[in-house]
Amino acid sequence: MTKHTSHEIDIVKSDTTKIDAVDFDNLIFGRTFTDHMFICDYENDEWQTPKIIPYQPMTMDPSARVFHYGQAVFEGMKAYKDDDGKVWLFRPEDNFNRINKSAARLAMPEFPKDYFMEGLTTLLKMDSAWVKPGKGNSLYIRPFIIATDPAISASPSSNYRFMIICAPAKAYYTGKIRVLIAEEYSRSANGGVGFAKAAGNYAAQFYPTSLAQKKGFQQVIWTDADTHERLEEAGTMNVFFRINDTLITAPLSDRILDGVTRRSIIQLAEDNGIEVQVRPITVTEIKEASKNGSLKEIFGAGTAVVISPISAFEHAEELFELPTIENSYADTLKDKMLNIQHNLDADKHGWRYKV
Known part of the structure; x- marks a missing residue:
């Protein structure tokens, strides 16, 4: 192994x-x-x-607070390689701002921006061969912060570790998925940490999702904890509904993650003349729209999946199948986003960041 220092980063x-x-x-x-x-x-x-070091296991004390009190937040990002071999990030400052917002909610120290951007770009330059060109190919990037203080007293940690690891990726979900609308379990509640990318948010989803999978569904559309009537997220994704030619998604709150992909889809839809409504949407409204034929599409949106179409949903033992349509908003918007990410189309909003 060869060691040197670059811009205050020790590199091995x-x-x-x-x-x-x-x-x-x-x-x-x-x-x-x-x-x-x-x-x-x-x-x-x-x-x-x-530091940047070879990927390897870590040694941690069994009493590290992350194991006992769940102080852990993370981000999901991607790097893309264009046909000329250049590597690009997509809206990385949004991910930087969000991980610090998540950290603050869990009483964790915010990470410096220069360390984040310099560390991220240096790491990607070193491992650029792992970023494969072509639409659908990417390098998934996982920044995260964990509490490392060796103490099992119920209070915030004194020591933390920030890390970035990377994994080559192709499409996360393939094909359309079927979802179950939650009637009992909730992803988050008012005043909680639903807006943060806290590790515990995802752990809490696993059990109700496993119940849905036993019934033949891949994911759950989460509803609000108070009434289970307002539709909020789909699995680990933000969720969009198309009624006639209008695209609808729930407004942000302390229960809903401010998804970078969500924000981008709203902008791309508006750029392409699609009416977007950011407002509460209910189970009753969606069921009625499905019955009268005005519900055209449902799709999830997130960094890993980009856009994942939903083919059917069930609520109260009633199954609703969505129509198959040509030139769907899901396909159109996904293609436009991928083209920007892979440097195939103009980027008028300045979302691309060259590594």
Whole structure:
């Protein structure tokens, strides 16, 4: 391994690469990782010198607070390679701002922007061979912060670790999915941490999602905790509904994640003359729209999936099938977003960030 320092980052390069053993045509999402990772510890009330080192296991004390009190937040980002071999990020400052918003909600220290951007871009330059060109190919990027203080007292940690790991990716979901609308369980509640990308939010989804999967559905559309009537998110995604030619999504609140993909879809839809309404939408409204034929599409949106069409939903033991339509909003908007991300179309909003 070779060590040097770059812009206050201590770098240890791996002597070998794992890339030649990877089948990029048959990737399982989140199982294969690149040669290096970024790491920075918070000690004595300040972030220490960041490092990039070979990807490897970590040793942690069994009493580390993350294991006992769940102080853990993360982000999901992607890097893309265009046909000229240039590597691009998509709205990275939005992810930086959101991880710090999540960290603040869990009483964790915010991470410096220069460390974040310099560490991220340096890591991507070192592992750029792992970013494959072509629409649908990407490098999934996972920044996260965990509490490392070795103490099992119920209070915020004194020590933390910020890391970035990367995994080559293809399409997350393929084809359309079927969803069950939640009637009992909730993803989040008023005053909680639903707006943050806190690890515990996802752990709490696993059990009700497993119940839905036993019934033949891939995901759950979450409803509000008070009435289970307002539709909020779909699985780990924001969710959109098309009634006639209007695209509708729920407004942000302390229960709903401010998705970067969600925000981008709203803008792209408006750019292309699609009416968008950001307003509460209810189970009753969607069921009635399905029955009278005005419900044309439902799709989830997120970094990993980009856009995932939904073919059917069930509520109160009543199944609703969605029509198959040509030139769907889901397909149109996904294609436009991928073209921007892969540097195939103009980027009039300045979303691309060259690595």
